[in-house]
Amino acid sequence: MKISVIKIGGNVIDNPEKLEEFLQQFAKFPGYKILVHGGGVMASRFGESLGVMPEMVDGRRITDKDTLDIVTMVYAGLINKNLVASLQALGVNAIGMTGADGNAIRSEKRPFKEIDYGFVGDVKEVNTSMIRHLLDADLVPVFNAITHDGNGQLLNTNADSIASAVATSLSRGNEVNLYFCFNKAGVLVDEKNENSIIPLINEDIYAELRKENVIHSGMIPKLDNAFAALQKGVNHVWIGKAENLLLSTKGKLSGTVIERHRYDLY
Amino acid sequence: MKISVIKIGGNVIDNPEKLEEFLQQFAKFPGYKILVHGGGVMASRFGESLGVMPEMVDGRRITDKDTLDIVTMVYAGLINKNLVASLQALGVNAIGMTGADGNAIRSEKRPFKEIDYGFVGDVKEVNTSMIRHLLDADLVPVFNAITHDGNGQLLNTNADSIASAVATSLSRGNEVNLYFCFNKAGVLVDEKNENSIIPLINEDIYAELRKENVIHSGMIPKLDNAFAALQKGVNHVWIGKAENLLLSTKGKLSGTVIERHRYDLY
Numbered sequence: 001m002k003i004s005v006i007k008i009g010g011n012v013i014d015n016p017e018k019l020e021e022f023l024q025q026f027a028k029f030p031g032y033k034i035l036v037h038g039g040g041v042m043a044s045r046f047g048e049s050l051g052v053m054p055e056m057v058d059g060r061r062i063t064d065k066d067t068l069d070i071v072t073m074v075y076a077g078l079i080n081k082n083l084v085a086s087l088q089a090l091g092v093n094a095i096g097m098t099g100a101d102g103n104a105i106r107s108e109k110r111p112f113k114e115i116d117y118g119f120v121g122d123v124k125e126v127n128t129s130m131i132r133h134l135l136d137a138d139l140v141p142v143f144n145a146i147t148h149d150g151n152g153q154l155l156n157t158n159a160d161s162i163a164s165a166v167a168t169s170l171s172r173g174n175e176v177n178l179y180f181c182f183n184k185a186g187v188l189v190d191e192k193n194e195n196s197i198i199p200l201i202n203e204d205i206y207a208e209l210r211k212e213n214v215i216h217s218g219m220i221p222k223l224d225n226a227f228a229a230l231q232k233g234v235n236h237v238w239i240g241k242a243e244n245l246l247l248s249t250k251g252k253l254s255g256t257v258i259e260r261h262r263y264d265l266y
Numbered sequence: 267m268k269i270s271v272i273k274i275g276g277n278v279i280d281n282p283e284k285l286e287e288f289l290q291q292f293a294k295f296p297g298y299k300i301l302v303h304g305g306g307v308m309a310s311r312f313g314e315s316l317g318v319m320p321e322m323v324d325g326r327r328i329t330d331k332d333t334l335d336i337v338t339m340v341y342a343g344l345i346n347k348n349l350v351a352s353l354q355a356l357g358v359n360a361i362g363m364t365g366a367d368g369n370a371i372r373s374e375k376r377p378f379k380e381i382d383y384g385f386v387g388d389v390k391e392v393n394t395s396m397i398r399h400l401l402d403a404d405l406v407p408v409f410n411a412i413t414h415d416g417n418g419q420l421l422n423t424n425a426d427s428i429a430s431a432v433a434t435s436l437s438r439g440n441e442v443n444l445y446f447c448f449n450k451a452g453v454l455v456d457e458k459n460e461n462s463i464i465p466l467i468n469e470d471i472y473a474e475l476r477k478e479n480v481i482h483s484g485m486i487p488k489l490d491n492a493f494a495a496l497q498k499g500v501n502h503v504w505i506g507k508a509e510n511l512l513l514s515t516k517g518k519l520s521g522t523v524i525e526r527h528r529y530d531l532y
Contacts, residue, residue, distance in 0.1 A: 050316065069344055077343020078335055081412060081420055085366040089418035095368045100351040101361045102405055133403050137396070139368055146347060152355035154347055 003032045003135065003170050006179040007163035010041040012242045013079055022181070022242040023083070027090035030249060032135045034166060035094070035142045037083065038159035043074040063118040063156040071156050072098075075144040084142055095139045099123075099147030100154060102130045105162060107147040107155050121147050121155025123162060126169035160222075164229045171233035178234050180222065181242035186256035187223070191216050197240075201258045203227065226258045235259075269298045269401065269436050272445040273429035276307040278508045279345055288447070288508040289349070293356035296515060298401045300432060301360070301408045303349065304425035309340040329384040329422040337422050338364075341410040350408055361405045365389075365413030366420060368396045371428060373413040373421050387413050387421025389428060392435035426488075430495045437499035444500050446488065447508035452522035453489070457482050463506075467524045469493065492524045501525075 006026065012018050026035060044054040047070045055062040063071065080096040087094035099105030099121075107121030134141055143166065145159040160180065167178040186197035201209070206223060209215050215223065226237035238248055240255020247254035272292065278284050292301060310320040313336045321328040329337065346362040353360035365371030365387075373387030400407055409432065411425040426446065433444040452463040467475070472489060475481050481489065492503035504514055506521020513520035 072347050073339035073343035075343070076347045077339035077341070081338050081342045081364050081366055084364070085414040085420050086418045088366055088369055088414060088416060093369060094366075096364070096366070098347050098350070098362070100347055100354055103354055103359055130403070130405075137399050139396075148351040148354060150354060152352045154351050 001032055001132070001135065001173075002175045002177075003034065003167075004029060004177050004179060005034045005036065005163050005167040005170070006181065006245065007036040007038075007159060008181045008242055009038045009159065009183075011183045012181060013037060013039050013083075014041050018242060020086075022245065023086050023090060025243070025246040027087065027092050028246060033140055034131070034135075035083070035087075035140065036144075036159055036163040036166065037075075037079060037142070038145055039075050039079045042079065043071050046070060046074050046078075057115050057117075061120075061156070062116075063120050065119070068119040068154060068156055072146055072154055076146050080142060080144045087140065087142070092140050093138055094142050095134060096142045096144070098144055098154070099157070099162070102134075103127050103148075103150070104130060104141075104143070105147045105157075105165065106150050107157055109149060109153070109155060119153070119155050121149065121157045123147065123157060123165040126165050128169045128172070131166070131170065160225060164225055164234075167234050168229050168232035171235070176234050177236045177238065178226075178229055179238045179240075179245065179248070180226075181245060182222075182239065184239075184241070185244065186240045186254075187215065187219055189214055197253065198256050199253055201256060203260060223258065227260075230258065230260045267298055267398070267401065267439075268441045268443075269300065269433075270295060270443050270445060271300045271302065271429055271433040271436070272447065272511065273302040273304075273425060274447045274508055275304045275425065275449075277449045278447060279303060279305050279349075280307050284508060286352075288511065289352050289356060291509070291512040293353065293358050294512060299406055300397070300401075301349070301353075301406065302410075302425055302429040302432065303341075303345060303408070304411055305341050305345045308345065309337050312336060312340050323381050323383075327386075327422070328382075329386050331385070334385040334420060334422060338412055338420055342412050346408060346410045353406065353408070358406050359404055360408045361400060362408045362410070364410060364420070365423065365428070368400075369393050369414075369416070370396060370407075370409070371413045371423070371431065372416050373423050375415060375419070375421060385419070385421050387415065387423045389413065389423060389431040392431050394435045394438070397432070397436065426491060430491055430500075433500050434495050434498035437501070442500050443502045443504065444492075444495055445504045445506075445511065445514070446492075447511060448488075448505065450505075450507070451510065452506045452520075453481065453485055455480055463519065464522050465519055467522060469526060489524065493526075496524065496526045 084094040084096040189196040237258040244254040350360040350362040372391045413423045455462040503524040510520040
């Protein structure tokens with residue numbers, strides 16, 4: 001079973017035209033597939049309209065009880081169910097899920113050290129047999145950023161981490177590729193030039209690029225995450241724009257492919 | 267496959283103690299089971315806090331775009347996912363679903379006659395093979411009142427109708443019993459006396475009771491719905507209080523059992 005795990009963020013979800021374009025590409029994307037979505041901008045805007053202001057520390061949202069209710073409503077309700085209905089209209093048998101549904105993703109409340117992040121969870125365990133069962137039934141899981149702790153508590157979880165955890169867990173026994181759609185065309189040599197995509201990065205190239213200070217600091221956590229997923233068994237990680245997703249299946253330069261040692265995605 | 271479809275309404279969901287008691291009974295309820303929930307009071311309250319006032323005509327909510335977004339967030343997000351997390355904590359492998367998920371329930375926007383109900387759907391088709399597939403995998407579907415039209419539009423649907431439609435569709439090839447939990451102990455001879463439960467109603471008894479004006483007018487649509495479900499193949503319909511649900515499996519008087527002809531639930 002070859003499985004693609006595809007992650008989209010707020011920049012796609014908040015833009016109706018980009019979203020429609022993405023969903024059409026996702027519908028045509030071949031093989032078994034899983035969608036993972038965030039939606040932070042929409043949740044912040046909605047929270048503000050309720051008088052709940054987003055509180056961020058080091059780029060991470062602090063999730064108090066009210067904020068948890070809001071992200072549960074916006075991610076698992078509004079965004080997830082509209083995505084599922086749109087995919088159904090495109091002939092994709094999507095099934096929207098939090099980590100609580102089918103006990104798909106169990107997480108652990110982040111311990112209080114210097115900062116109390118509130119109801120934020122770090123992924124502990126992915127229920128791969130249940131997810132494979134859904135894929136076998138030709139269902140296409142659509143995960144949002146809500147998980148649970150197994151004791152009745154929902155937890156707000158980083159959507160990139162969910163995508164990585166689902167991909168690495170499924171990679172035992174399957175070929176799994178992981179696609180991160182974001183607002184750049186890939187890893188760029190020149191942040192201001194969308195044509196300066198680095199087509200391939202492996203551990204040797206990455207070491208070289210970092211030594212020469214070519215990698216923009218904002219990309220380093222993403223690349224570190226990518227290499228961590230590869231270490232745990234994921235075949236390839238792709239980073240690029242949502243609108244270029246399908247190109248990647250056609251062997252065309254569409255973004256940056258990250259692999260451990262050699263280039264064999266196509 | 268013997269399947270129980272159990273419906274709870276806002277009176278249980280809005281009351282944390284009643285809800286906890288119900289969920290514990292639901293967890294112990296034997297056999298294949300499906301939960302269907304509404305949640306009207308919570309949605310209205312939440313909408314009001316956003317300045318969206320509930321508009322009701324003849325006891326039915328008018329669903330404009332803002333109201334649809336609110337019920338999607340509250341039913342499919344907040345209520346559904348907290349129910350699922352609570353059931354998981356009780357050892358029930360619950361999976362929360364709208365009608366859009368897995369194309370479980372397709373509905374049709376109610377046509378504009380005298381009243382434009384807005385984004386309100388009437389159930390057209392239930393995907394029984396997908397639901398059976400979930401039950402076979404020991405998953406427990408938890409449905410809320412949101413469905414879809416198959417063309418990308420979510421629709422607000424009556425939760426009693428969803429419970430009836432799911433039960434009748436599954437009754438082809440399975441023994442299905444339908445349980446409506448509401449705020450009375452059953453069909454009562456005297457509305458003010460909770461001990462005046464009529465234990466059994468069949469078509470003959472119902473005709474007799476109506477002739478003698480014993481049935482309270484508010485119960486007539488519920489009973490008509492129950493008989494419609496029985497006509498379409500459901501074995502028995504039970505009406506009673508959520509907290510008496512488990513008694514019904516122990517052959518004890520727990521509410522009103524409705525059957526077509528004869529008494530053979532236990």
